[in-house]
Amino acid sequence: MSAPAPVEAVFFDGHSARRHMLRVRPTDDGAGLALLAEGAEAEVVWPLSHVRRLPGEADRGMLTLTLHHDTGDETPRDPARLVLGDAQMIAWVLAYAPALDRRDLRRGTARRVVTRLAAAAAAFCVLFFVLLPRLALFLADRIPPETEVVLGQSVKQQIEWLLTVDGEQRALTCTGAEGAEALAIMRDRLTIGLDLPYPVDLVVFDHAMVNAFAAPGGHVVILRGLLDEAETPEEVAGVLAHELGHVAARDPLRAAMRSAGTAGLLSIVLGDFTGAALIAVMGEHVMNAAYSREAETAADGFAHDLLRTAQVDIAGLADFFDRLDRDGTGLPEYIATHPQTAGRADAARGEASDQGVTRPVLSGAEWMALRSICEG
């Protein structure tokens, strides 16, 4: 490309907003732009190697240039601006300026970024995994047991409502008198010598789901589906022992406090972009699931010890897990709230294998009564 003819260009010197008109031409050696101001004696040369284009301009008909110069600004650029409008001059500069769009990151930028990022990540991790959980536990322990019992009552009612939401609203608690007696026998057998801050309030809900849960304040609920699915009372006792583990550790309350503290933190990190909400919800679920698995494993361990002390056969618990495992949920472990069922079954079987003397937890009649607790 032959050197273009001199043209007029707009120039701002970066010290005042005054507009200057300059004559711009390529230098004789083709390695720079020579700028001549009106009434000036000599030309100022901008070496092409130092010429930079202002990024992101929307218009191809204009080319705004400046110089690379470490001024301590947000980017190392001279405050002066040269605006070219002539097509040939623009084409020539685009062709011959070697570093027009170079970013010119300052030395040590990478190090600065990494340090800040590491500091922020460390602060966040300390907050999320240490500070807030500790604070949550501290506060959870400050809640008086009576308050926790009241809270658990309303949680239980909410779950009752949730379970009947697609049918008719009704009270789910099963009231068969003999079944309730059998339930009390099982509960007392397991809780002898157990020092809990509140009494265990154990009921059966008339619902087909195979499940049991503990609400804050010692409220334990077994769903009828679990009674139907179990083949021996030792299986039910095993599940009950596991739930008692949650009660003893005040897990439901602690989990709620921990969630309350960390709720929304992930959405702060992800900030303001489309789709953030979805990623935040998934992310928080993954993070909380780890805590929940830890609590579940601890409850399993508590159950083993409790069953051993009460001389109830731990093999019942193992059988129950085995049957659950056959049905399967198919969720990968890292997003599941419970550890893999097969693992839990193996652990229980291991405990059962060296268990000493056991006595049946319910008589045949009591077991029949319990199974029909919801029919009364």
Add this chain to the structure above:
Amino acid sequence: MIETGSFEKATYAGKGGPLFRLALATNLLTVLTLGIYRFWGKTRIRRFIWSATRFQGDAFEYTGTGLEKFLGFLVAMVFLAVYLGIVNLLLFFAGIRFVLEPTTEAELTMQSTVIFVSFLALLPWMFFAEYRSRRYKLARTRFRGIRFGMESQALGYVLRALGHTLLTTVTLGLLLPRQTFGLAKYMTDRSYYGDARFVQSGRWTALYGAMKHVFIGAVIVIAAIVMTFVMAGMNPSDPAGMTPWAILPVVFGYVWLLIGFVYYRVQSFAYLMSNTTLEGEVLFASNPSLKTILTKVIVGTILLVIAAAVVLLGYGLIVAGLFASLGEGAEDIGIVRLVIIAGLYLLLLAALSAGALALITHPVIAHIVATSSVANAEALSRVRQRAFDKGADADGFADALDIGGAI
């Protein structure tokens, strides 16, 4: 007395097509990087819009960098995470401890306080973020090589904003013009172009004219609701039959109210800008047409909805196809299909967001710029350069609190 020369208009040279392509690319990259790219994406979009804004042939410049925004965000994130985590926890604790069943007078007060505080916990930070965000954008804007800027008095803004919000709420919105004017004046009076200072003049009561459609809309809605009750009272045997007739005026009033708020925003912006001066010499004027803005918003929304419908249809077909390919006896959907479905959903959101920017926000920006003008622009040539502002958080708080807005 300021001599008034003639007003010269600003121009806007940006087109929706290139902006859509840019926004689509940045949105996709943002989703792929789980949000990390958003700082660079926003920077690029601001550069596009700023450099499309021209006055007397010279373009504005946005000199902020994505890296700066990212680092600033890290600072904001830690502050907010600590604050939010602790406040959330304390509120939840107080909630359980006191809110469940208040038995004494003291506990009743605690209950109200807890509920109150939970609403307000983030409000001061949002005002703080608003001020800092505007300051950062000004500090990274240049015209003719000269920087804009704003003083660093965010705390004063937070206090005033809290006070104004309280007054406006207590008066059920009647003092909104005072809030709008007061906060705008606080920010404008602390803004600079180079060494030249902006001043906001005018009176807050003048903004009541801009509120008129809000009042009309509110009156219609209230009247319609009252009429519904009156007619239901007069017709006790068939109150449900009145409902379709009653709904219409309420909806009508509600739409009027919404448009009234748009009208208020546009007119108050025009008034505020037209009463701004720079170093007592340069004058500004803004004459946006509400009709044009509403038309552009409505047309843009219709186009966006049509495009969204087409894209959603395609998405639905793909999801259906994925389910159909499951085959007999499959227990669950499998992680691969879940990832595809979630991934496509995020892409969809990215495209729709880019579409909204290009079809709705962008035409409004173009119109506002094209109806803005400046008088006595020769005085600008006397403005001298302003020192660099480090801008510690680089509107990171606004990002963390999701109040950044489209640009």
